[in-house]
Amino acid sequence: MNLIKELNWRGMLQDIMPGTEDQLNKEMTTAYVGFDPTADSLHIGSLVPILLLVHLQKAGHKPIALVGGATGMVGDPSGKSEERNMLSEEELNKNIIGVRSQLEKFLNFDASLPNAAELTNNYDWFKGISFLDFIRDAGKHITVNYMMAKDSVKKRLEGDSGMSFTEFTYQLVQGYDFYWLYKNKNCKLQMGGSDQWGNIVTGTELIRRKTGGEAFAFTCPLIKKADGGKFGKTEKGNIWLDANKTTPYQFYQFWLNASDSDAATWIKIFTFLQETEINSLIANHDANPADRILQKKLAEELTRFVHGDAELEKAKETTEKLFSNAKASVDSLSVEDLESIEGIVKTNYSADKINAGVDILSFLAENSIFESKGAARKMLQNGGVSINREKITDLQMMVEKNNLLHNKFILIQVGKKNNFLITVA
RNA sequence: GGGCAGUUACCAGAGUGGCCAAAUGGGGCGGACUGUAAAUCCGCUGUCUUUCGACUUCGGUGGUUCGAAUCCACCACUGCCCA
Numbered sequence: 001m002n003l004i005k006e007l008n009w010r011g012m013l014q015d016i017m018p019g020t021e022d023q024l025n026k027e028m029t030t031a032y033v034g035f036d037p038t039a040d041s042l043h044i045g046s047l048v049p050i051l052l053l054v055h056l057q058k059a060g061h062k063p064i065a066l067v068g069g070a071t072g073m074v075g076d077p078s079g080k081s082e083e084r085n086m087l088s089e090e091e092l093n094k095n096i097i098g099v100r101s102q103l104e105k106f107l108n109f110d111a112s113l114p115n116a117a118e119l120t121n122n123y124d125w126f127k128g129i130s131f132l133d134f135i136r137d138a139g140k141h142i143t144v145n146y147m148m149a150k151d152s153v154k155k156r157l158e159g160d161s162g163m164s165f166t167e168f169t170y171q172l173v174q175g176y177d178f179y180w181l182y183k184n185k186n187c188k189l190q191m192g193g194s195d196q197w198g199n200i201v202t203g204t205e206l207i208r209r210k211t212g213g214e215a216f217a218f219t220c221p222l223i224k225k226a227d228g229g230k231f232g233k234t235e236k237g238n239i240w241l242d243a244n245k246t247t248p249y250q251f252y253q254f255w256l257n258a259s260d261s262d263a264a265t266w267i268k269i270f271t272f273l274q275e276t277e278i279n280s281l282i283a284n285h286d287a288n289p290a291d292r293i294l295q296k297k298l299a300e301e302l303t304r305f306v307h308g309d310a311e312l313e314k315a316k317e318t319t320e321k322l323f324s325n326a327k328a329s330v331d332s333l334s335v336e337d338l339e340s341i342e343g344i345v346k347t348n349y350s351a352d353k354i355n356a357g358v359d360i361l362s363f364l365a366e367n368s369i370f371e372s373k374g375a376a377r378k379m380l381q382n383g384g385v386s387i388n389r390e391k392i393t394d395l396q397m398m399v400e401k402n403n404l405l406h407n408k409f410i411l412i413q414v415g416k417k418n419n420f421l422i423t424v425a
Numbered sequence: 426g427g428g429c430a431g432u433u434a435c436c437a438g439a440g441u442g443g444c445c446a447a448a449u450g451g452g453g454c455g456g457a458c459u460g461u462a463a464a465u466c467c468g469c470u471g472u473c474u475u476u477c478g479a480c481u482u483c484g485g486u487g488g489u490u491c492g493a494a495u496c497c498a499c500c501a502c503u504g505c506c507c508a
Contacts, residue, residue, distance in 0.1 A: 290460040384455040
């Protein structure tokens with residue numbers, strides 16, 4: 001199956017420029033995706049563009065991952081209703097390093113391959129270009145009328161927050177990237193999220209006008225939740241690919257919590273499973289949705305892809321301990337079980353205080369489970385806190401020695417899904 | 426440089442002298458129901474606090490007043506229009 005057909009059945013194609021498929025069938029094609037260094041780690045929103053590159057490489061083409069050191073300084077207005085904050089240079093550099101190291105895990109950079117992946121940073125070429133050079137070499141070829149017709153620009157002009165010249169220029173800067181890669185690396189294809197379509201087309205246009213050459217593009221749909229909510233956000237913020245920011249257990253849980261309809265869409269997009277296997281998984285899932293076959297498979301495949309087998313196993317173990325017997329008494333958890341739980345928030349607490357007895361509110365606040373006693377009280381009153389799997393409603397409760405599991409642990413749940421393990425020593 | 430409009434909590438957006446910690450909607454969190462789902466219903470959503478209460482908020486600073494998100498002055502920022 002060729003790349004385009006593959007991406008198409010997976011639901012990963014949104015717009016495609018005519019001739020792209022022919023180009024890919026004709027020869028090994030170099031293609032790129034740009035990543036914004038807005039943080040020092042990528043989050044799962046970047047996973048789809050990464051997967052585009054992986055699929056591309058699997059199909060025998062050459063992927064380039066571009067880290068936007070220069071474009072990050074400008075700020076992409078696409079999808080933003082307001083001017084973005086600018087990042088300082090140190091921040092940007094730190095972020096670029098973080099993002100690079102993550103991309104390296106997903107693509108094959110083995111230089112002996114004809115289609116070895118490459119990493120570039122557009123700051124490398126932009127730093128040598130003066131403003132005057134740029135407006136003569138790039139700006140001359142694109143009319144303002146053309147740039148204003150772009151959706152990302154139009155929306156901002158119609159809105160009431162305006163748009164700075166800097167942001168307006170963004171599409172031209174990104175367009176120049178494509179031109180530069182086309183000229184210097186024979187890169188003929190750009191991919192990205194569908195919000196990038198306008199920027200990408202500016203690039204192909206610039207290439208056509210400056211060189212007379214032809215360049216191609218396609219985009220993938222932006223991932224949304226079926227209920228319209230933002231993808232990849234939880235109460236704790238983004239789901240990051242960095243295990244230090246989002247533990248593999250939390251990562252696994254995120255996918256496990258997908259709704260049925262999302263799971264069916266996402267499993268095609270985020271895993272490399274074949275069509276027949278996916279169809280049978282969906283059929284099995286529909287037969288008995290409560291088993292959440294799709295969610296489990298999705299979570300498993302992705303956690304392995306991002307964090308590896310060992311971390312996946314630990315994430316599954318922790319999930320097993322915390323959820324599979326959620327209604328059983330805590331006694332079913334052995335010392336070993338508790339000691340080996342990974343990925344949830346753990347804190348230590350002084351044994352002396354427990355021996356003396358602590359009131360529940362202070363206890364919860366002192367362990368940073370809540371920011372203050374007031375917050376803890378509200379949650380308690382709402383029935384949202386369990387200690388050792390027993391719902392606590394008594395605000396006066398004292399936490400004492402007999403609350404310890406195996407003489408050293410206290411398991412706290414806030415809501416159904418937030419677990420905290422406190423070790424008392 | 427000139428004219429006009431605006432700046433309220435996470436977002437949108439009411440409030441034009443006391444009953445305002447500030448309507449309403451969205452979002453978020455928690456609960457019930459479930460399948461760690463969806464939909465629905467209920468509660469919470471400025472901070473701290475032994476539910477009393479205290480403190481800090483309506484762009485900023487100063488003023489009028491017993492009392493200001495609300496009135497006045499100046500400043501800052503944003504948008505639109507004119508030059």
